[in-house]
Amino acid sequence: MPIVKTEEFSKADVKLAELAQALAHPARIAILRTLANWCGPDGSQCVCGDIVEVIPLAQATVSQHLKKLKEVGLIDGTIDGPRSCYCINWETLSKAEAMFGNFIGNLQESKKT
Amino acid sequence: MPIVKTEEFSKADVKLAELAQALAHPARIAILRTLANWCGPDGSQCVCGDIVEVIPLAQATVSQHLKKLKEVGLIDGTIDGPRSCYCINWETLSKAEAMFGNFIGNLQESKKT
DNA sequence: TTCTTTTATCGTATCTTTACGATAAGATAG
DNA sequence: CTATCTTATCGTAAAGATACGATAAAAGAA
Incomplete structure (x- = not known):
């Protein structure tokens, strides 16, 4: 039985x-916000250890939560020596924004017919 | 251990x-779309049995999925004799739209600083 | 009343998620 | 080379999610 x-x-x-x-876990919400705040367009990256210090x-x-965010493409990870650096994948995030927006928008459109 | x-x-x-x-299950996504399409502003409601016919x-x-959607307030349910009628709670849906939009929007704002 | 219809809930099985300690693996430091 | 630092993964435990058959409960029909 599946x-x-x-x-x-x-x-x-x-x-x-x-x-x-x-997005269905507050830790992953907080991780995304942390990455967005720390990883500027200047190329500054966010080291895994920094995230661990912020998330309780x-x-x-x-590391498990980071893996899950990476699997759906919301974040990218690169290896820098012994460290792992993470940053938001803005392209996927925009797509996610569009998908949620379109879904809810379409529901609201249906309401008017 | 919590x-x-x-x-x-x-x-x-x-x-x-x-x-x-x-929203983290395709059946609940499909249920919301079904309700939006069937329950117009004319007050027409969606009977549970109708949803069961559409969802595989x-x-x-x-019924479990409906309960979960009701718990977060995305849908409302009223009892009509032996039947249960469901409809979308447009207020909660709008709030959800705003919360997702603001969250992702704020992330994108942080990018530019 | 008795039967049917309709839907929520119970019971159960299985898979997934969450959490953490321990450990492995890889890179750097001494 | 050895020790240290950093992070992913393993192992494990407990709770949650998913699915369905069976059943209860409530309303209406016969």
């Missing part, structure tokens, strides 16, 4: 649900 | 995460 029958739904709905799932969870747990 | 340490995060972040969680899941499972 636990999540994703095959039964449209790819767009599955994708939107995956994005929502990535253990290092292993923060 | 499984989700929500106390450690801001209420706004927890609330946004809860909303995201409610068992009746008990659809």
Whole structure:
């Protein structure tokens, strides 16, 4: 018995649900905000350890959350010697914004018919 | 050992995460779209059984998804005899739209500083 | 009243998520 | 080379999510 029958739904709905799932934990919300505040257009990056200091969870747990954000493409990670540097993928973020906006916007459009 | 340490995060972040969680399943996405298409401003409501026919899941499972959407306030439910009628809570939906928009918008603002 | 219809809830099985300590792996420092 | 630092992954435990059959509960029909 399958636990999540994703095959039964449209790819767009599955994708939107995956994005929502990535945002469905306050730690990941906080991580995204931290990255946005620290990683300016000057190329300054955010080291994993910096994030761990800000998020009130253990290092292993923060690493798991970072992995999940990376899997949906909301953040990118590069290796710098012994460190891991993370930054927001602005392109994916814009797409996410559009997908949420279009979804809710379309619902509101339907209301008027 | 608590499984989700929500106390450690801001209420706004927890609330946004809860909303995201409610959208984190394609069936709930599809349910919201179904309700938006069927429940016009003429007061026409959407009976539970109608939703069950559209969503490719068992009746008990659809009922669970409806419950989750109701818990976060995205839909309202009223009882009409033996039937349950559901409709979108447009106010909550607008708030959700604003919260997602503001969150992502603020991230993008931070980028420019 | 009895039967049917409708839907929520219960019970259960399984998979996923969350959390953390411990450890491995890779790079740098001494 | 050895020690240290940094981070990902492993192992594990507990809670949550997902799915469905069965059942209860409430209303209406016969």
